[in-house]
Amino acid sequence: MSLTPPTQRALALDASARVDDRGVKVQERALRTGSCPTYAAPEVRGAIARYRATLASTWLVRYLQAVAALATVALGVGLGFWLVNLTNGESLSDGLFFLVGFVTGILPGAIVAVAMVRGDRRFQRVACRNLLLGIGRCPACGFAIGGNVRPMSDGCAACGECGAAWFAERIAPITVDEADAWQTARVVTAIQGASQHVSGRRDARGRRVVTSAGLALPRHGPWSVGLRIYYTIMSGLVGGIVLSVSLAATFAVSMSVVSLIEWPKATAFLSTSSLTAVTLLVVLIPLVFLVPIAAATTATSWLRFVALRRASLCPACESPIDDAGASGLTVECRFCNAVWKR
Numbered sequence: 001m002s003l004t005p006p007t008q009r010a011l012a013l014d015a016s017a018r019v020d021d022r023g024v025k026v027q028e029r030a031l032r033t034g035s036c037p038t039y040a041a042p043e044v045r046g047a048i049a050r051y052r053a054t055l056a057s058t059w060l061v062r063y064l065q066a067v068a069a070l071a072t073v074a075l076g077v078g079l080g081f082w083l084v085n086l087t088n089g090e091s092l093s094d095g096l097f098f099l100v101g102f103v104t105g106i107l108p109g110a111i112v113a114v115a116m117v118r119g120d121r122r123f124q125r126v127a128c129r130n131l132l133l134g135i136g137r138c139p140a141c142g143f144a145i146g147g148n149v150r151p152m153s154d155g156c157a158a159c160g161e162c163g164a165a166w167f168a169e170r171i172a173p174i175t176v177d178e179a180d181a182w183q184t185a186r187v188v189t190a191i192q193g194a195s196q197h198v199s200g201r202r203d204a205r206g207r208r209v210v211t212s213a214g215l216a217l218p219r220h221g222p223w224s225v226g227l228r229i230y231y232t233i234m235s236g237l238v239g240g241i242v243l244s245v246s247l248a249a250t251f252a253v254s255m256s257v258v259s260l261i262e263w264p265k266a267t268a269f270l271s272t273s274s275l276t277a278v279t280l281l282v283v284l285i286p287l288v289f290l291v292p293i294a295a296a297t298t299a300t301s302w303l304r305f306v307a308l309r310r311a312s313l314c315p316a317c318e319s320p321i322d323d324a325g326a327s328g329l330t331v332e333c334r335f336c337n338a339v340w341k342r
């Protein structure tokens with residue numbers, strides 16, 4: 001199976017990612033159970049690994065998103081307090097202060113946070129579309145169209161199931177066997193979860209790759225039951241220790257910084273001391289959560305990385321790596337194109 005890069009014409013149409021290659025509106029992601037390829041095929045795993053790497057953000061980006069969301073909440077709460085204070089003097093009860101601050105602050109903060117986590121939906125739709133066309137599937141319905149690509153006069157081939165039309169050169173050819181074998185919906189979960197990945201790892205070529213940090217080794221690997229249990233216990237232990245130590249460390253550092261803050265009155269919005277205090281909290285709170293999670297994830301994904309490489313599996317897509325992709329000191333995974341040191 002060869003993968004088809006999108007053409008310039010298709011890329012221009014993808015700017016909206018709401019229409020097919022003839023410009024007709026399509027409902028994407030309405031993929032039905034049973035019409036999607038199984039996650040187990042190495043070609044599909046490779047395509048999903050590339051898709052995940054395209055969407056993955058870094059820990060720094062996640063941290064900045066959390067800081068921005070918290071800052072919005074803090075700003076809203078502060079403005080609420082300030083407004084109430086401005087209109088009613090100091091006679092208002094704390095309960096009303098809190099209510100107004102809560103409504104004006106939490107709501108926009110929550111909206112900003114959700115918008116940031118959802119990320120660029122158009123970008124995701126385009127990547128998802130390229131992923132499905134790249135494994136010979138119709139992006140609108142998931143039906144296998146790569147087995148029988150017959151372009152019409154406009155260069156498009158129509159999906160036999162839903163009628164959406166795609167440029168023939170974008171559709172990767174697949175055999176009938178491949179189409180029959182890829183019949184479960186697990187890939188839908190993989191596609192939908194792809195935008196949630198955070199990656200700190202790069203391959204030997206310097207491209208970002210997402211490696212899994214799961215406690216269990218891949219089911220299709222060559223390990224014995226005993227080795228699998230040993231690995232799960234070891235990575236659980238290492239992950240737990242790293243999590244506890246980094247949690248204690250960030251908490252201790254945060255508490256000592258917090259103890260240095262000169263706490264202002266709640267009503268002293270826009271005073272130097274309140275701005276300093278709020279800024280320090282907004283910067284610190286995400287660190288207390290993210291640093292331990294990042295440390296534990298890095299530790300367990302490193303263990304898994306070593307185990308996969310020793311078993312000659314690609315750490316990004318977990319497919320077998322053979323010497324066919326080797327050149328000099330590196331070897332390229334033929335399923336996801338990640339490059340690893342030999």
Ligand SMILES: [Zn+2]
Nearest residue numbers: 138141159162
């Ligand atoms: Zn279709």
Ligand SMILES: [Zn+2]
Nearest residue numbers: 314317333336
């Ligand atoms: Zn791979």
